[in-house]
Each structure stands twice: as structure tokens, then as C-alpha cells.
Amino acid sequence: MKPRLFADAAALAAIAVAAALLLAHNLDGSGKATLLNVSYDPTRELYSAINPGFVAAYAKETGRTVAVKQSHGGSSRQARAVIAGEQDADVVTLGLPSDIDGLVKRGLVAADWARRLPNRAVPYTSTIVFVVRTGNPKDIRDWPDLVRKGVEVVTPDPKSSGNGKLSALAAWGSVVTRGGDENAARTYLGALFAHATGFNAGARGAANTFAVERIGDVHLTWENEAQREVAASDGTLQVVYPPVSILAEPSVALVDAKVAKDGKRDAAEAYLQYLFGDAAQETIASLGYRPSKPEVLARHADRLPKITLFPVTAIARDWADAQARFFAEDGIIDTVYRPHSQ
Known part of the structure; x- marks a missing residue:
């Protein structure tokens, strides 16, 4: 019996260690689940404005607390950093759809990423x-x-x-x-x-x-x-x-390979869906991006004039x-x- 007890104890200890490592990886110092949004260069102010609204809305809807961290740089360079494992992204919000397609080729993002969200996963356009x-x-x-x-x-x-x-x-x-x-x-x-x-x-x-x-x-x-x-x-x-x-079409996607193993899929999916809601769309327009919702864009026509976009x-x-x-x-x-x- 003793060897079996020792084996069971060792197995339980291994499970406990694995669980602790997973928890540490998914939580920041305050105990919040943490998402990393790897984005392109000029969106610092945009996501700094959007993230608190998402955190509050997610807590109200689910009763769970989440934090969102940001990383910014040239869009293609950011995509390469995710591919290389230098950026541990849960979601990517990049300047070009082709940058996300590069992650698809490496098996990090699902091939149907653009069909999972409204407007082909383009929460706003620009030029x-x-x-x-x-x-x-x-x-x-x-x-x-x-x-x-x-x-x-x-x-x-x-x-x-x-x-x-x-x-x-x-x-x-x-x-x-x-x-x-x-x-x-x-x-x-x-x-x-x-x-x-x-x-x-x-x-x-x-x-x-x-x-x-x-x-x-x-x-x-x-x-x-x-x-x-x-x-x-x-x-x-x-x-x-x-x-x-x-017509520029910055696009967003879930990093499936990351959230599947870290247990943060629900929060990451909710974050991307939030970008297409009224609150985020108003913030998007107020900071000079062209929101995907036509009615929101119309309310901001004074700062987003019509221009011929091919x-x-x-x-x-x-x-x-x-x-x-x-x-x-x-x-x-x-x-x-x-x-x-x-």
C-alpha cells in the first residue's frame, strides 16, 4: 500500500504545481485574469480609453475581474514578435489583415478569424x-x-x-x-x-x-x-x-493557440466583441478612427470628413x-x- 500512497501523493503534488503555474501565468499581482492586447503603433491612447469600459462591463456581466495590458509597435513587427514568441498575445489588434494572416500560417490564429466577429473583424477603418x-x-x-x-x-x-x-x-x-x-x-x-x-x-x-x-x-x-x-x-x-x-482596414483576432491553453478564451472573446459595441464605437470615433457602425460615424462627420477612398x-x-x-x-x-x- 505504501508505494501506491506515495505515487498518489506525488501525482497530487504535480497537479498542484501545474495548477499553481497556470494560475500564476494567467493572473497579475492583484489576482486579476490578465489579457495582453498586442497592437500597432498609434493605438496607445485608443485602448487606454477603451479598456476601462470593457473591464467594468465584463465585471458587471460575469462577476469576474479582468485586466488588459497593451503592447505597441509597427504592425508587421508586432506580428513577427508574436510569431517568435516574444509577445505572449491573447488578442491582436493590428493595422493590416495581412499581418493577422501571417499568424494564421503559423497556426497561432484560426483560419476563420475574420468570420468570427462583425464587419469581417474590422471594428473601424482609417486612411x-x-x-x-x-x-x-x-x-x-x-x-x-x-x-x-x-x-x-x-x-x-x-x-x-x-x-x-x-x-x-x-x-x-x-x-x-x-x-x-x-x-x-x-x-x-x-x-x-x-x-x-x-x-x-x-x-x-x-x-x-x-x-x-x-x-x-x-x-x-x-x-x-x-x-x-x-x-x-x-x-x-x-x-x-x-x-x-x-481604405485602411485594421483588424482584430483571437490568438487561439494562446487562449486555448491558458483558459482565457471567454474573456478574450468578450474583449473583441466589446470593440463593436456602442460604447467602444463612440470612443473609436472620438479619437479619430472611422467606426464600423454607420450611425456612430454619422454623428462624428465633422471630424471625419468624406474622402474618396479606394x-x-x-x-x-x-x-x-x-x-x-x-x-x-x-x-x-x-x-x-x-x-x-x-
């Missing part, structure tokens, strides 16, 4: 606009103005940043959606990169280069980041909306095709891109 010095001294109105002699452009790295990728796609589309052919688009994109002052790794770094260090004449950036940048500039910057730009299908089959065609090794970007990082 790329211009920020210039007040008074617009270089008279920058449209994409061709960016490659005039003497104009210096600030844009993030198209290899690491969703902002950088979207700026490149918007520039390309500004040519081909208005009658130009692909040769003209390639020539224009090469000229645009030649006018770049450098390539920051992410959107916020580029914003600091332009607004704080006062480098460059025009900054290509997310609409929401442009609004934040101008509001913080004490009247020294202004937004210019070009006649045409790209979809990714105007320049590629879909986001995955755009990623492969433009940003894969030896893709279009490699033929015209000469990095000189800051």
Missing part, C-alpha cells in the same frame, strides 16, 4: 492623410506634390510599419486609380521614397520625427494620428486631405495578395525601396 506645417508653406495638396523639388517626406518603414505599408499602397493607388499605368506608379513610388528623410520603424516614431524634431515638410500618417499630432502641436501643424487615398481590390486581389505582391522578398517595394533608417 492615410498628410500633416504639414501651419500655412502649408510648400502648398502640398495632392500626391504629386510630394515629389516636387525641395519637398521632404516623413513616412515610416514599409517593411515594419502598417502606416508605412499603407502609405506606399496609397501612393501607388493614387496613380493607377486615376489613369496611370503600373510603370508610372513604380516611377512615382521610387521618387516618393527618394524624397523620404528616413524610415522610422513605426507611426509614432515618424510623428516624433516630424512634430517634435521638426524634420520634413509633410508627414504621411494615419488619419487618427494626424488629428492627435495637430491637436498636440499648439497651432504649428495642420491636416491636408488628399483627393484620394486608401479599396485594396483597386490595386490587388485582396490584402494577402497586396502583401505578397508589394512587400514580400523581391516584391515591388524591394525594387524601389532604399532604406536609410533614423
Whole structure:
């Protein structure tokens, strides 16, 4: 009997240790279950505003307490960090659907991620606009103005940043959606990169280069980041909306491989669903993002003006095709891109 007792005791001890490790992994120091939202560069303020509302709503509905932590960086770089295990994400809220597709290929996110949530898992859209010095001294109105002699452009790295990728796609589309052919688009994109002052790794770094260090004449950036940048500039910057730009579709997904083993699926799913509710949609609009709910967008038309936005299908089959065609090794970007990082 004694050996069996010892075996049972050892098994119980092993179970207790495993349970303790799982609990420690899933809880922060206060005993709250903790979610990690790995997001792209300029969404710090957005999720800082959204998270307290979700925490309160989740506690009211379930009686359970949850905390949400945030991580921010260039969208593609963040996706690579999740793949490498450097970011232990429960959910990802990235700048491009193609960045999430990269996680699908590694078995971290389910293939049907876009069908699990409203609006194909796009809680809001955005676009790329211009920020210039007040008074617009270089008279920058449209994409061709960016490659005039003497104009210096600030844009993030198209290899690491969703902002950088979207700026490149918007520039390309500004040519081909208005009658130009692909040769003209390639020539224009090469000229645009030649006018770049450098390539920051992410959107916020580029914003600091332009607004704080006062480098460059025009900054290509997310609409929401442009609004934040101008509001913080004490009247020294202004937004210019070009006649045409790209429809950006930042997307969100559950990291299935992570939440399945950590027992946080319910909380993580509730968090992503919350982004499509009225409270989060109002916060989204108030911070310069275009909410997926049309009625909320309509209430914020004064800060989110109508602009001609072309979809990714105007320049590629879909986001995955755009990623492969433009940003894969030896893709279009490699033929015209000469990095000189800051």
C-alpha cells in the first residue's frame, strides 16, 4: 500500500504545481485574469480609453475581474514578435489583415478569424492623410506634390510599419486609380521614397520625427494620428486631405493557440466583441478612427470628413495578395525601396 500512497501523493503534488503555474501565468499581482492586447503603433491612447469600459462591463456581466495590458509597435513587427514568441498575445489588434494572416500560417490564429466577429473583424477603418506645417508653406495638396523639388517626406518603414505599408499602397493607388499605368506608379513610388528623410520603424516614431524634431515638410500618417499630432502641436501643424487615398482596414483576432491553453478564451472573446459595441464605437470615433457602425460615424462627420477612398481590390486581389505582391522578398517595394533608417 505504501508505494501506491506515495505515487498518489506525488501525482497530487504535480497537479498542484501545474495548477499553481497556470494560475500564476494567467493572473497579475492583484489576482486579476490578465489579457495582453498586442497592437500597432498609434493605438496607445485608443485602448487606454477603451479598456476601462470593457473591464467594468465584463465585471458587471460575469462577476469576474479582468485586466488588459497593451503592447505597441509597427504592425508587421508586432506580428513577427508574436510569431517568435516574444509577445505572449491573447488578442491582436493590428493595422493590416495581412499581418493577422501571417499568424494564421503559423497556426497561432484560426483560419476563420475574420468570420468570427462583425464587419469581417474590422471594428473601424482609417486612411492615410498628410500633416504639414501651419500655412502649408510648400502648398502640398495632392500626391504629386510630394515629389516636387525641395519637398521632404516623413513616412515610416514599409517593411515594419502598417502606416508605412499603407502609405506606399496609397501612393501607388493614387496613380493607377486615376489613369496611370503600373510603370508610372513604380516611377512615382521610387521618387516618393527618394524624397523620404528616413524610415522610422513605426507611426509614432515618424510623428516624433516630424512634430517634435521638426524634420520634413509633410508627414504621411494615419488619419487618427494626424488629428492627435495637430491637436498636440499648439497651432504649428495642420491636416491636408488628399483627393484620394486608401481604405485602411485594421483588424482584430483571437490568438487561439494562446487562449486555448491558458483558459482565457471567454474573456478574450468578450474583449473583441466589446470593440463593436456602442460604447467602444463612440470612443473609436472620438479619437479619430472611422467606426464600423454607420450611425456612430454619422454623428462624428465633422471630424471625419468624406474622402474618396479606394479599396485594396483597386490595386490587388485582396490584402494577402497586396502583401505578397508589394512587400514580400523581391516584391515591388524591394525594387524601389532604399532604406536609410533614423
